[in-house]
Amino acid sequence: MPEHRSENRWSDERLLDELATAMRAAEEIPREVVESARAAFAWRDIDDELARLAYDSEVDGEPAEALTRSESAPLRAMTFVCRSLTIELEVADDALIGQVVPSQVADIHVRVLSGVAATVRTDEVGGFAIRPIPDHPFHLQCRTSDGVSVATSWITL
Amino acid sequence: MRDDPTVIALVARARKGDQGAWNELVERYLPLMWSICGRHRLSRPDADDVVQTVCLRLVEHLAVLRTPAALPGWIAVTTQRECVRVLRAVRRREVAEQPMSVDLAAEDEATTMIEQELERAERQAALRAAFAQLPPLCRKLLTLLMRDPPPSYAEIGDLLGTPVGGIGPTRARCLARLRQSPYLHGYLSGEGGGDARTPV
Numbered sequence: 164m165p166e167h168r169s170e171n172r173w174s175d176e177r178l179l180d181e182l183a184t185a186m187r188a189a190e191e192i193p194r195e196v197v198e199s200a201r202a203a204f205a206w207r208d209i210d211d212e213l214a215r216l217a218y219d220s221e222v223d224g225e226p227a228e229a230l231t232r233s234e235s236a237p238l239r240a241m242t243f244v245c246r247s248l249t250i251e252l253e254v255a256d257d258a259l260i261g262q263v264v265p266s267q268v269a270d271i272h273v274r275v276l277s278g279v280a281a282t283v284r285t286d287e288v289g290g291f292a293i294r295p296i297p298d299h300p301f302h303l304q305c306r307t308s309d310g311v312s313v314a315t316s317w318i319t320l
Numbered sequence: 321m322r323d324d325p326t327v328i329a330l331v332a333r334a335r336k337g338d339q340g341a342w343n344e345l346v347e348r349y350l351p352l353m354w355s356i357c358g359r360h361r362l363s364r365p366d367a368d369d370v371v372q373t374v375c376l377r378l379v380e381h382l383a384v385l386r387t388p389a390a391l392p393g394w395i396a397v398t399t400q401r402e403c404v405r406v407l408r409a410v411r412r413r414e415v416a417e418q419p420m421s422v423d424l425a426a427e428d429e430a431t432t433m434i435e436q437e438l439e440r441a442e443r444q445a446a447l448r449a450a451f452a453q454l455p456p457l458c459r460k461l462l463t464l465l466m467r468d469p470p471p472s473y474a475e476i477g478d479l480l481g482t483p484v485g486g487i488g489p490t491r492a493r494c495l496a497r498l499r500q501s502p503y504l505h506g507y508l509s510g511e512g513g514g515d516a517r518t519p520v
Contacts, residue, residue, distance in 0.1 A: 172508065172509060173508050173509070175491075175492065175495045178495055178498065178499065178508070179462065179465060179466065179495065181443070181444075181447060182447050182451060182462065182466065182498070183466035183468075184444065185443070185444035185445075185447040185448050185451075186447075186448060186451070186466060188351040188354075188355065188441075188444050189347070189350070189351050189444075189448060191354075192350050192351065192354050193364075195368075196350070196354070196367075196368055196371055197346070197347065197350060199368070199371075199372055199375075200346045200350055200371060200372070200375045201339075201342065201343050201346055203346075203372065203375035203376045203378070203379055204334075204339055204342040204343075204346075204379055205339075206376060206379060213380055213383075215380075221405050221408065222401060222405065238412075299369070300369070300372060300373050300376060316376075316377060316380050317373060317376035317377060317380075319369055319370075319372075319373040319402070319405075319406075320409070
């Protein structure tokens, strides 16, 4: 009677079919992809304060004002924010141009999945440039002179 | 969407640094990420990049996630954005000087796609979870029956060492058991995604 028909039940064939599709969806993912997804966990930085991506020109539209007054507009501009500081980053043709706010001297470590790729020190007003553009994904770890350590979230260009 | 107690427990354990819980979470949601990459027709290396980036972000996101039930939605949206970003970068490389005039999928199209993929991924994850809890004989039998093409009952009888006459009834019993799994509550009706049409 009607109460039994309210749920449009799958037949056994349909159920088996859906199950097969579900199993295949998991099986078709290449082994290396599963491995690298698992390995992502080891990249937690428990001690660093995490600076989150607050602005990304590629997602949020054009930057209001360019950080560098160069003639060519940056390919991409991003802002990472946490309680202690803000890191602004621009991708230029051959370099990453950055700015630590409030301006201060800090060490910037570029970290890729295989380790630390480069370290640069900012100038007195917090400006820095990283050449060449690192392999991605990468993230920046910023250590200020008063011992604050901040990591940006991972960046893929 | 649905408050899955398994996911809530996995998130709690992963937050405490449990690699095993992370592996389970990732395995549960990789098909969602992968199929969204497929929808965007990403090349294999680009899809690898997207998944890697989403996973790295997910590790960070777990620490601040307030409602674990919102996790699949977050994963779907983050994956979709990464796909769009990668596609834009690809186009920029291809159409070096040309300003981008063609827009990628419209906003509402993307939203519909995400809803569909989410619904499907959740249903499929539930099916896999329910399957994993079946008794070994059921899993063996159903695995054989899911082969494409499926072996004959005579072959199955040989492989499992059971009389051919028992296979049909065992199949029915195993599927009935699968149906009763609490994981599948609410998933086994309609065309799938039928109740996802809630206007926002």
